Amino acid sequence: MSVHDFLEQAWTEHGPKVISGFSRPLYHNLQGLLHGYKYDKHAYGGMIRHTEAGMLTRWASKVPENGVIVEIGCYGGLSTSYLLKGAQKRNAHVYAIDPFNSDFETQSERTDDTVPLDNKPSRALVEQRLQENGFEGRFTLIENFSQEAARDWDTSIGIDFLWIDGNHEQAYQDFKDFEPCLNPGARVAVHDAHPRYGYSAVVEDVKKIFNEGEWTDLEHVKSIIAGRRTVASSK
Numbered sequence: 001m002s003v004h005d006f007l008e009q010a011w012t013e014h015g016p017k018v019i020s021g022f023s024r025p026l027y028h029n030l031q032g033l034l035h036g037y038k039y040d041k042h043a044y045g046g047m048i049r050h051t052e053a054g055m056l057t058r059w060a061s062k063v064p065e066n067g068v069i070v071e072i073g074c075y076g077g078l079s080t081s082y083l084l085k086g087a088q089k090r091n092a093h094v095y096a097i098d099p100f101n102s103d104f105e106t107q108s109e110r111t112d113d114t115v116p117l118d119n120k121p122s123r124a125l126v127e128q129r130l131q132e133n134g135f136e137g138r139f140t141l142i143e144n145f146s147q148e149a150a151r152d153w154d155t156s157i158g159i160d161f162l163w164i165d166g167n168h169e170q171a172y173q174d175f176k177d178f179e180p181c182l183n184p185g186a187r188v189a190v191h192d193a194h195p196r197y198g199y200s201a202v203v204e205d206v207k208k209i210f211n212e213g214e215w216t217d218l219e220h221v222k223s224i225i226a227g228r229r230t231v232a233s234s235k
């Protein structure tokens, strides 16, 4: 199935979606039931559904041994916790990027107006949560904007799973900034990429992302579009 047909089908309002290799709602629901209720969505101020949470854990558990996961947009650490839960199985490390409650002047200049800047969780609070969840030593919180974090990224660290959920007007830019560091077979998953559950700018950006290069294992989970890069990026 072409990327175009896959996205059209992912976004259709009609018909069953139990199509082999395309969308597997029964499997996604099962993962959601098994793994997607572990952390307190309301306490964390989280923005992912249980099926999405379950699949983040599942995908994170499939990176290679000692793999690397990068999250853009950590907020209160909900999705980070689900990623870390899966990463534990592979002794993988999660780098989570977010300005948290720092530099509100720049945040208000660059905001996409989708997440209120009032009462944003601090880096220290998220660190404490992740430690309480048993993930000490398995994560690095990067208090910065993704553009700057990408500029400062140690390019010797290849990425096995890139989860994009930051500024909803720059999903494509986030992808391009980190693309040179994706390992062969790396998974890329983008949140809010469904016209019904997400944002039109992200919908446009996923079209661009998945129409570039070679992809396999395309998957649609509620508002997430994900796939695996089949060939190495040139570092």
Ligand SMILES: C[S@@+](CC[C@H](N)C(=O)[O-])C[C@H]1O[C@@H](n2cnc3c(N)ncnc32)[C@H](O)[C@@H]1O
Residues within 6 Å of the ligand: 045, 046, 047, 048, 072, 073, 074, 075, 076, 077, 078, 079, 080, 097, 098, 099, 100, 115, 144, 145, 146, 147, 165, 166, 167
């Ligand atoms: C939708 S929330 C993330 C929710 C989180 N992934 C979860 O499910 O629990 C988006 C986050 O991205 C942050 N953000 C916005 N622009 C960003 C950027 N350029 N780099 C990194 N994070 C950014 C926002 O401040 C906010 O904390």
